[in-house]
Amino acid sequence: MFAGRITPFKMLVKVVFLFVGLQTVLCQNENPEPRSNRPCYTSDRIAQRCQPPFVNAAYDRVFEATNTCGMNGPTSYCVQTKNRNDYRSTYCSLCDNRDPSRRHPPEYLSDFNNNTRQKTWWQSDTMREGMQYPTQVNLTLHLEKAFDITYVQLRFYSPRPESFAIYKRTRQDGPWTPYQFYSASCETTYGLRRDEIITVQEEDRAVCTPYFSGISPLTGGAVAFSTLEGRPSMFRFNSSPKLQEWVTATDLRIVLTRMNTFGDEVFGDSKVLSSYFYAISDLSVGARCKCNGVRSRTHTLALVRDLLVDVCKCEHNTKGVDCQMCKDFYNDQPWMRATETDAHECKACDCNGLSETCVFDEELYRRTGHGGRCTDCKENTDGIHCELCKANFWRSGTQCLQCACNPIGSVSLQCDDQGQCRCKPGVGGQRCDQCLPNFYDFGEDGCVACECDPSGSLDNTPSCDSDTGRCRCKDNVDGRRCDKCKPGYFGLNPDDPFGCISCFCYGHSSECSSADGYYAHNITSDFDTGNQGWTAVDERGSEVASQYHGISKSFTIKGLNEILYFSAPARYLGDQRFSYDQYLTFDLFMISGRYRGMRSDIVLEGGNGQKISIHMYAQGNQLPTVGVKNTFTFRIHEHRDYMWYPQMNAVDLIGLLSNLTAIKIKGTYNKT
Ligand SMILES: [Ca+2]
Structure with missing residues (x-):
């Protein structure tokens, strides 16, 4: 003891x-940390460490x-x-x-x-x-x-x-x-x-x-x-x-x-x-x-498990009972306890005003020094800073617009920076929602080529019905691809606005086909060596006086009040069936006078008294002008667009051409 x-x-x-x-x-x-009651921000609003009281x-x-x-x-x-x-x-x-x-x-x-x-x-x-x-x-x-x-x-x-x-x-x-x-x-x-x-x-x-x-x-x-x-x-x-x-x-x-x-x-x-x-x-x-150096001096109270307790009044954009995390949208830097030398203020994310939320991305922070990754970007934007357009959108000025690429016709739902979707073969349109011209049957594999023959296509431009694939043909052309003549027609030709010309079988057949061994040639008069058989005739067909000028190499007729014509020589006449749907072309130089419209400016006459005539200004020709050489071209075809008078069918016209007896071109214009 x-x-x-x-x-x-x-x-x-x-x-x-x-x-x-x-x-x-x-x-x-x-106080392991300096005893300081300084505020959380300097007067210049610079964040600094601040502490709750002891x-x-x-x-x-x-x-x-x-x-x-x-x-x-x-x-x-x-x-x-x-x-x-x-x-x-x-x-x-x-x-x-x-x-x-x-x-x-x-x-x-x-x-x-x-x-x-x-x-x-x-x-x-x-x-x-x-x-x-x-x-x-x-x-x-x-x-x-x-x-x-x-x-x-x-x-x-x-x-x-x-x-x-x-x-x-x-x-x-x-x-x-x-x-x-x-x-x-x-x-x-x-x-x-x-x-x-x-x-x-x-x-x-x-x-x-x-x-x-x-x-x-x-x-x-x-x-x-x-x-x-x-x-x-x-x-x-x-x-x-x-x-x-x-x-x-x-x-x-x-x-x-x-x-x-x-x-x-x-x-x-x-x-x-x-x-x-x-x-x-x-x-x-x-x-x-414990406020991790980011709390102001002021206590606040909060209910925790029904008890009033101290919680930190967080500054420096922090939150939490202990200011132990960054406030929402202040995730650009990692949260860190404030120190004497650095308050480690939480910094706002840069979302270009297009989001109020972001998260901290460690990897991004390591790479760029900014860890804020924006979330829930508005106005169809996306990207770390909401700086991009969302997938399947494109930027037009400040806006992001939907590509709206057609899922069937597009290779991808993402369009380019002009809003153009990437189309499957044969598909066109900004959104790839329709067949290109000359394509049809819009589907998973794109569109199928119509393969229209340009020669037989209207205006020589291939185009087809986007549903049926049927090509749009010239008048006398047929076939799904406009690649053959209608029955009764032959000679599919890109230069022919009707595509094919009518058969002429002297009434013994309505069907024909192109034959080999033929070639096209022109019948021409150049007046280099005289009038070359041309004559001047009056209205009744009687020959009248005419002149040939060697210097100007021209054939001239003069008249005061009568109507006179240039009349073609024999080599222009006879069986001219192959001139059907071809051209009659001439140069005319009017020395004086004034053109007055007359239906029979140009006249073609047949052996059986039939004849057709046409205005000088028909088929888009200019009116003859004094002192200027005018070139005139007329297509020899019965279609009413070509304005030959009277109207006749192709067979009758070819019949007329098969025995042509006269070609007359009016040469005097001072009388109507
Ligand atoms: Ca006590």
């Missing part, structure tokens, strides 16, 4: 000395205690004291939770700032009720949000425990991890070596210290745990994520493991047993609301 008493007294001297030293350290390092985070919070005295009616306890002569004396009292003057509930742990002079404390059952190792008491403090813990300080009303530990959680649903062990028997109670040196590699490891575990003082002993004390990186706190995590806690737990005794409990004396219990008058937690 005697030896057992000597040891704690030796310890006491050491404890007091160390405790003073620790308090000094606490003051120096009370507070006692335990103040006025409710502790949960797994054991409290007097909960099931009054129990007695005895307090050992020492008088001036160092003799112990004992007085006894009652604990009764129903009696306000005798209760010792857990809330007395955190009424630190209570100005009442009367000391308040929480107290457990005594050893008489079975309170001793291995039965332990847990005192749990829920901070409701993360705090940066600087110290945890306990002031005991009973002697300090022989063994107790501080645990913490960094998340409200996380595991409890040890913070610190206090034990006079580190090895046997906690399995830890006493006072281990903390290494850089294990800065976030709890250690066990035997100091503060003696039985003296019998009351009023304090224990202060400084979270950074003895940790190698404590002066490089801002660059040590491990220590930043180490000081973070959302909940704290004091686990009271074993009481100190004088060893006299073994005799089972009820008064002695009643004198051993745990009692703590105050527990304070020096901490800052």
Whole structure:
């Protein structure tokens, strides 16, 4: 017994000395970060680190205690004291939770700032009720949000425990991890070596210290745990994520493991047993609301699990209970804790005003220095900054327009930068929704070529019905591809606006075909060597006077009031069937006079008295002009577009041509 008493007294001297030293350290390092109440922005609106105030985070919070005295009616306890002569004396009292003057509930742990002079404390059952190792008491403090813990300080009303530990959680649903062990028997109670040196590699490891575990003082002993004390990186706190995590806690737990005794409990004396219990008058937690350096000084309150708790009022475009993330749309840079040199303000994404949301893209940030990837781009835009048009859209000025490529006719639903879709073979149109000219049967494989023969196609331009593929033919042409003459016609010819010419078989057949062995030749008069057989005739066909001019190489007729014609020589006459659908061409030079319209300007006469005639201006010819050489061309064809008079059918016209007796061209124009 005697030896057992000597040891704690030796310890006491050491404890007091160390405790003073620790308090000094606490003051120096009370704020691991600079003590500053500066605003979160400078007057120039430049973001800078700002911090919430240093507070006692335990103040006025409710502790949960797994054991409290007097909960099931009054129990007695005895307090050992020492008088001036160092003799112990004992007085006894009652604990009764129903009696306000005798209760010792857990809330007395955190009424630190209570100005009442009367000391308040929480107290457990005594050893008489079975309170001793291995039965332990847990005192749990829920901070409701993360705090940066600087110290945890306990002031005991009973002697300090022989063994107790501080645990913490960094998340409200996380595991409890040890913070610190206090034990006079580190090895046997906690399995830890006493006072281990903390290494850089294990800065976030709890250690066990035997100091503060003696039985003296019998009351009023304090224990202060400084979270950074003895940790190698404590002066490089801002660059040590491990220590930043180490000081973070959302909940704290004091686990009271074993009481100190004088060893006299073994005799089972009820008064002695009643004198051993745990009692703590105050527990304070020096901490800052964890806001990661981006919180303004102002507290705000929020309801968390029906409790009003402190939350950070986040600045620098951050959000979250601890300002631990960037606000929506401020994801251009990764979230980082503010430091003295860089506030790490969250920056807005660049979405060209076309989105209000974005996400942080690590890979993009590594590549470009900007990690904001816009989402939900509006107005049909897409891209990291909503700078592109969505798939299957194209840009027209500032707008993105839908390509609307026809899914059947298009190779792809994406059009080019002019809005033109890529079409399958034979398909056309901006959206590839129709067959190209000369193609038909719009379908999955595109369109099929109509393969119209240009010679037989209207205006020599191939085109067909886009549904049936039937080509649009000239009048006398037939066939799906306009590649053959209609029955009764022959000689498909691109120069023929009707495509084919009528057969003439003297009424003995209506069908014919082109025959080999024929060639086209012109009958021409150039008047180089006289009138070359041309004569001048009057209306009745009687020859009249004419002149030939060798210098101008021209054949001339003059008349005053009579109508005179140039009459073609015999080689133009006779069987001229092959001139059907061919041309009659001549040059005319009018010396004087004025043209007056007359139907019989040009006359073709047949053997049986038939004749056809035509106006000089028909078939798009110009009116004859004085002093100018005019060239006239007439197609010899019965179609009314060619304006021959009278109208006759092809067979009759060819019949006329088969025995042509006269070609007359009017040569005087001074009389109508
Ligand atoms: Ca108190």
